[in-house]
Amino acid sequence: MSAEERRFGVGDAGAVHVDGAAAAMRSLEERTAVLIRLLVVCSVGVALVLDVQLARGRGAVLGPLVLATFGYALVLAVAEWRGRRLFPPWLATSIDALLALLACGLTGGADSIMVAILPLVVIAAAVRGGAMIGRLAGLGVGAGFTAAAVLGSDPAVPPAERWLAGTWWTGYLVAAAVLVGVLLRMLQRQLDAAAVSRARALAEHEAFLEERDLRARLLAAQQARMDGVRVVLHEFRTPVASLTALTADLAAGRLSGDARSTATRLLAEHAVHLRDMLDGLADVAVQEGSPLGRVRERPVRLGELAEAVLDAAGVEPARRAQRVTPPDAVVRCDPQRLRRVLTNLVENAARHSGDQVVELELRHADGRLVAEVRDRGPGLPPGQAGVVTAKGVALGDRRGTAGLGLWIVEALVAAMDGELRLLPRDGGGLVAQLELPVPAT
Numbered sequence: 001m002s003a004e005e006r007r008f009g010v011g012d013a014g015a016v017h018v019d020g021a022a023a024a025m026r027s028l029e030e031r032t033a034v035l036i037r038l039l040v041v042c043s044v045g046v047a048l049v050l051d052v053q054l055a056r057g058r059g060a061v062l063g064p065l066v067l068a069t070f071g072y073a074l075v076l077a078v079a080e081w082r083g084r085r086l087f088p089p090w091l092a093t094s095i096d097a098l099l100a101l102l103a104c105g106l107t108g109g110a111d112s113i114m115v116a117i118l119p120l121v122v123i124a125a126a127v128r129g130g131a132m133i134g135r136l137a138g139l140g141v142g143a144g145f146t147a148a149a150v151l152g153s154d155p156a157v158p159p160a161e162r163w164l165a166g167t168w169w170t171g172y173l174v175a176a177a178v179l180v181g182v183l184l185r186m187l188q189r190q191l192d193a194a195a196v197s198r199a200r201a202l203a204e205h206e207a208f209l210e211e212r213d214l215r216a217r218l219l220a221a222q223q224a225r226m227d228g229v230r231v232v233l234h235e236f237r238t239p240v241a242s243l244t245a246l247t248a249d250l251a252a253g254r255l256s257g258d259a260r261s262t263a264t265r266l267l268a269e270h271a272v273h274l275r276d277m278l279d280g281l282a283d284v285a286v287q288e289g290s291p292l293g294r295v296r297e298r299p300v301r302l303g304e305l306a307e308a309v310l311d312a313a314g315v316e317p318a319r320r321a322q323r324v325t326p327p328d329a330v331v332r333c334d335p336q337r338l339r340r341v342l343t344n345l346v347e348n349a350a351r352h353s354g355d356q357v358v359e360l361e362l363r364h365a366d367g368r369l370v371a372e373v374r375d376r377g378p379g380l381p382p383g384q385a386g387v388v389t390a391k392g393v394a395l396g397d398r399r400g401t402a403g404l405g406l407w408i409v410e411a412l413v414a415a416m417d418g419e420l421r422l423l424p425r426d427g428g429g430l431v432a433q434l435e436l437p438v439p440a441t
Contacts, residue, residue, distance in 0.1 A: 030085075031081065034076050034081075038073040040073075040117055041070045041073045044069075044117075048062060048066065054108070055106075056107060056108055058106050062103075062106055062107070065099075065103070076092065089128045090125075090128065090129065093121060096121050097118075097121045097137070100114060100117040100121055101118075101141070101147075104118070104148045104149075104152065105147075105151060107152075108153065109148050109151065109153030109154070109157070109165075110157055110161060110162045110165035110166070111165075112148075112152070115169060118141050118145060119172075122176050123176060123180050125137035126184070127180060130184070131178070131181025132181075134177035134178075135178060138170070138173040138177035139174060141173055142166065142167075142170025142171070145165075145166055145169050146166025146167065149163075149165045150162045150163065150166065236274070239270040239312065242266065242270055242312065243267065246270075247267070250263055266311050269308050269312070296334050296336065297334050298332065298333075298334075299330055299331070300338070301329070302324045302330070303328070303329075305335065305342070306322045306342075309342040312339070313343050313346035313350055315350050319355065320357065320360070321357050321359040321360070322361070323361045323362070324361075324362045325362070326364070331369060331439065331440055331441065332439055332440070332441045334416070337412050337415070337416060338416075340408070340409075341413060341434065342371060342373070344409045345373040345409060345432045346373055348406070349432070351377075352375055352377030352378060352430075353375040353377045353429070354377070359373070367437060367440070368435060370433070371434040371435075372432070372434075374425055374432075375425070376425075376427075376429040378428075379424055379428065380422060413434060413436070416436050416437075417436070419435050420432070420433070420434050421435075
């Protein structure tokens with residue numbers, strides 16, 4: 001990997017892509033070269049057929065030579081087209097040069113039109129081997145043509161003209177090689193600049209993607225914190241309101257006897273509930289995770305849980321109906337989470353039921369707890385069962401509020417591997433059915 005590639009972050013995948021593209025380009029170049037070789041041989045054969053004087057009376061030699069050269073060019077073309085290479089490129093170019101020089105010597109030497117083939121040979125050598133190899137090829141082919149001009153020219157051509165033609169073409173062949181070298185360097189600089197520009201563009205693109213991902217993570221973290229704050233505000237509202245009302249009644253001396261004992265018990269339960277929620281809030285601060293808190297399982301009596309839920313939801317004794325099956329069921333679960341879920345469901349049922357009775361039923365069997373909260377409210381509009389549990393959604397007289405109650409319930413139920421269903425109730429109303437995996441103690 002080059003210094004520019006390391007600097008701008010072009011990895012192994014990019015290098016593999018570049019190598020594959022370069023290999024494909026080289027294959028195309030070689031196919032072009034063998035095609036040009038084949039066309040040159042055909043043009044020589046056509047020229048000799050159209051103008052027999054070009055053979056200088058050496059048709060018996062030139063004919064088999066052209067046919068052999070055509071066969072050689074055809075074999076190379078077929079092999080290259082099938083992806084096979086019979087000779088290394090430098091050897092093929094050397095053979096091309098020898099055949100071209102032989103054709104020049106047999107068709108007039110200094111006056112031969114076959115000299116036009118020589119620049120093609122030098123250009124091919126420069127392209128394949130580089131500027132220095134091209135210059136050496138120009139000198140070598142020029143020297144070979146000088147020999148062909150001196151030895152193969154017609155007797156009527158003066159020796160001075162023969163040497164002049166060889167020197168003349170040698171100079172132009174070297175000049176062609178130099179020009180090809182300059183063009184190759186210019187092209188290489190352009191390719192290097194394009195590669196650096198591409199590397200920079202890829203690096204800038206990667207930086208943009210990383211910045212976008214970081215921004216998304218920061219926004220998600222901020223949203224999670226805001227959700228945690230909303231959950232805390234929502235969940236603390238009910239116990240704080242109940243504590244406020246109970247302490248006000250106790251302070252004013254409006255409670256006595258059983259009512260005072262019940263109020264004292266509720267104060268103790270609310271205190272435990274608030275402690276559990278504060279523990280959950282501490283979990284959020286430590287883990288930077290869900291505002292649902294960490295699971296804290298312990299044995300829970302379902303009868304006591306049902307009573308505590310109805311009290312926490314503020315349902316008057318005259319409006320409540322509860323049933324636990326079996327009556328003495330004790331399960332192992334996280335009471336704080338389960339109480340939050342049931343309290344939210346009972347609160348919603350009490351809010352929408354007016355003066356009607358709110359029913360809470362808990363059934364435990366085969367390691368699963370089924371809880372049903374039934375009300376006689378207006379129920380849900382058609383198609384809204386899967387909508388009301390979304391965050392920020394509030395229907396009916398709760399429009400415009402935070403809309404977090406059922407979203408919190410849905411999140412808690414998912415965290416406990418449970419399932420919540422909102423079903424229409426026969427005779428009007430709604431049944432909130434919760435099913436959780438809860439083992440018995």
